Amino acid sequence: xxxxxxxxxxxxxxxxxxxxxxxxxxxxxxxxxxxxxxxxxxxxxxxxxxxxxxxxxxxxxxxxxxxxxxxxxxxxxxxxxxxxxxxxxxxxxxxxxxxxxxxxxxxxxxxxxxxxxxxxxxxxxxxxxxxxxxxxxxxxxxxxxxxxxxxxxxxxxxxxxxxxxxxxxxxxxxxxxxxxxxxxxxxxxxxxxxxxxxxxxxxxxxxxxxxxxxxxxxxxxxxxxxxxxxxxxxxxxxxxxxxxxxxxxxxxxxxxxxxxxxxxxxxxxxxxxx
Amino acid sequence: xxxxxxxxxxxxxxxxxxxxxxxxxxxxxxxxxxxxxxxxxxxxxxxxxxxxxxxxxxxxxxxxxxxxxxxxxxxxxxxxxxxxxxxxxxxxxxxxxxxxxxxxxxxxxxxxxxxxxxxxxxxxxxxxxxxxxxxxxxxxxxxxxxxxxxxxxxxxxxxxxxxxxxxxxxxxxxxxxxxxxxxxxxxxxxxxxxxxxxxxxxxxxxxxxxxxxxxxxxxxxxxxxxxxxxxxxxxxxxxxxxxxxxxxxxxxxxxxxxxxxxxxxxxxxxxxxx
Numbered sequence: 444x445x446x447x448x449x450x451x452x453x454x455x456x457x458x459x460x461x462x463x464x465x466x467x468x469x470x471x472x473x474x475x476x477x478x479x480x481x482x483x484x485x486x487x488x489x490x491x492x493x494x495x496x497x498x499x500x501x502x503x504x505x506x507x508x509x510x511x512x513x514x515x516x517x518x519x520x521x522x523x524x525x526x527x528x529x530x531x532x533x534x535x536x537x538x539x540x541x542x543x544x545x546x547x548x549x550x551x552x553x554x555x556x557x558x559x560x561x562x563x564x565x566x567x568x569x570x571x572x573x574x575x576x577x578x579x580x581x582x583x584x585x586x587x588x589x590x591x592x593x594x595x596x597x598x599x600x601x602x603x604x605x606x607x608x609x610x611x612x613x614x615x616x617x618x619x620x621x622x623x624x625x626x627x628x629x630x631x632x633x634x635x636x637x638x639x640x641x642x643x644x645x646x647x648x649x650x651x652x653x654x655x656x657x658x659x660x661x662x663x664x665x666x667x668x669x670x671x672x673x674x675x676x677x678x679x680x681x682x683x684x685x686x687x688x689x690x691x692x693x694x695x696x697x698x699x700x701x702x703x704x705x706x707x708x709x710x711x712x713x714x715x716x717x
Numbered sequence: 718x719x720x721x722x723x724x725x726x727x728x729x730x731x732x733x734x735x736x737x738x739x740x741x742x743x744x745x746x747x748x749x750x751x752x753x754x755x756x757x758x759x760x761x762x763x764x765x766x767x768x769x770x771x772x773x774x775x776x777x778x779x780x781x782x783x784x785x786x787x788x789x790x791x792x793x794x795x796x797x798x799x800x801x802x803x804x805x806x807x808x809x810x811x812x813x814x815x816x817x818x819x820x821x822x823x824x825x826x827x828x829x830x831x832x833x834x835x836x837x838x839x840x841x842x843x844x845x846x847x848x849x850x851x852x853x854x855x856x857x858x859x860x861x862x863x864x865x866x867x868x869x870x871x872x873x874x875x876x877x878x879x880x881x882x883x884x885x886x887x888x889x890x891x892x893x894x895x896x897x898x899x900x901x902x903x904x905x906x907x908x909x910x911x912x913x914x915x916x917x918x919x920x921x922x923x924x925x926x927x928x929x930x931x932x933x934x935x936x937x938x939x940x941x942x943x944x945x946x947x948x949x950x951x952x953x954x955x956x957x958x959x960x961x962x963x964x965x966x967x968x969x970x971x972x973x974x975x976x977x978x979x980x981x982x983x984x985x986x987x988x989x990x991x
Binding site: 448456457458459460463464467468469470471472473474475483484508510514516531533535536538539540542543546547549551552553554559561562567570571574575578581603605606609610613699700701702704705706708709 | 722730731732733734737738741742743744745746747748749757758782784788790805807809810812813814816817820821823825826827828833836841844845848849852855877879880883884887971972973974975976978979980982983
């Protein structure tokens with residue numbers, strides 16, 4: 444069996460950019476097994492030197508180059524990873540900053556820590572406000588803030604509403620509420636009373652019955668609530684309601700929160716706050 | 718005044734990678750104002766053609782090239798954005814896939830939608846499980862799951878515990894609980910009883926008194942709770958507690974959830990589940 448290939452995502456800040464970028468490339472090589480490590484806050488030559496020694500040790504043990512994806516602002520520090528026999532270095536900044544400088548006809552500032560830090564406090568506060576809003580307006584606890592919500596997610600219990608709301612709040616500052624469709628709601632053809640005034644803010648989530656059955660069974664084994672028959676029934680009724688009232692909806696079964704969020708933003712055309 | 722420079726982040730999937738990557742580069746040009754648009758799901762030549770026409774219209778109106786950052790798997794579709802007089806195209810895949818193919822001595826698969834979709838259902842379920850865990854163990858509601866938690870965040874009310882927990886759960890599948898230090902807890906020198914058995918899982922958050930005062934004032938104006946004097950007192954006592962019991966802690970005032978999360982992972986050495 445081939446051993447796994449070692450990869451490092453390194454950064455002088457959180458490492459989110461280097462990791463995200465590196466993973467999207469490595470995912471295209473599904474035939475190779477990668478062992479990846481993210482190292483944030485590599486912001487001094489001393490830390491860089493220590494890391495290089497660690498990487499060299501790994502590479503020598505495996506007798507194979509280690510892949511390093513870096514996003515490090517300091518030219519001095521990032522260059523330290525160049526020209527090592529055992530390091531294959533892909534540098535986000537070196538690769539593109541020169542061509543952007545030419546296009547913009549100006550020099551880059553190269554100031555540390557601008558990407559995932561609090562550059563704009565108002566925008567950051569909007570994210571945190573949105574997280575609190577999502578928590579306070581989760582699971583149909585109350586409709587008192589529905590008028591302030593950007594989107595009200597609607598779906599049967601465990602269809603994926605809460606994680607989707609939290610992701611949209613945390614990443615984009617969207618004011619998300621959600622409302623669980625109960626069996627009582629589903630037996631009627633009308634919209635639930637709490638939702639009627641907000642028809643144009645509603646967005647539905649649905650899910651495959653088998654997946655819902657599995658999720659609910661983990662919570663309440665052997666319950667009517669979790670039974671496949673009941674899951675099928677609830678989902679059919681929820682989808683009928685969405686169609687009847689022209690509520691856009693998505694199936695969350697094979698979609699990550701990132702995909703659901705991107706689709707919801709695109710379909711609703713809601714303005715992001717960050 | 719110089720008008721803003723138009724930028725598009727485009728992808729056949731969520732656009733998260735292209736946006737993240739592009740923003741980290743553009744942030745280095747703080748002197749330029751950018752007007753950015755993210756377009757996900759550009760997965761057919763027809764959609765690409767429509768988008769190119771829109772971009773060309775913008776560019777011609779402004780008489781300035783539009784910057785396009787793309788992460789599109791289909792070679793045919795991404796090449797459609799090349800060689801336009803009005804498009805400055807930075808292609809994440811074209812730039813690096815060839816050199817990685819050479820390094821790995823194999824061809825890339827180039828299969829769509831691997832980065833922010835559910836490739837590994839177990840890993841994805843771990844994220845969603847962690848979100849539910851964070852919600853159920855938020856704000857010291859109960860200690861019944863503290864034994865299962867990876868980390869228990871501790872701090873005074875509104876020091877940033879909940880958003881940090883949710884981010885670590887949603888991004889990395891970490892099982893996070895949190896416990897708010899109340900004035901009763903703070904007047905004693907001992908750890909709160911609920912926390913005593915979990916000393917080695919505790920991580921503290923602190924915050925500057927002025928910032929805490931501002932956040933609490935929005936919630937409860939003119940209260941003792943929000944007063945600057947009380948905020949100072951609570952923070953002093955909380956920090957004393959952290960120091961006395963050797964609890965690692967961070968100041969959340971100027972740190973984003975991304976930065977807090979990266980630091981907490983690094984300091985605790987907790988294993989990510991995704």
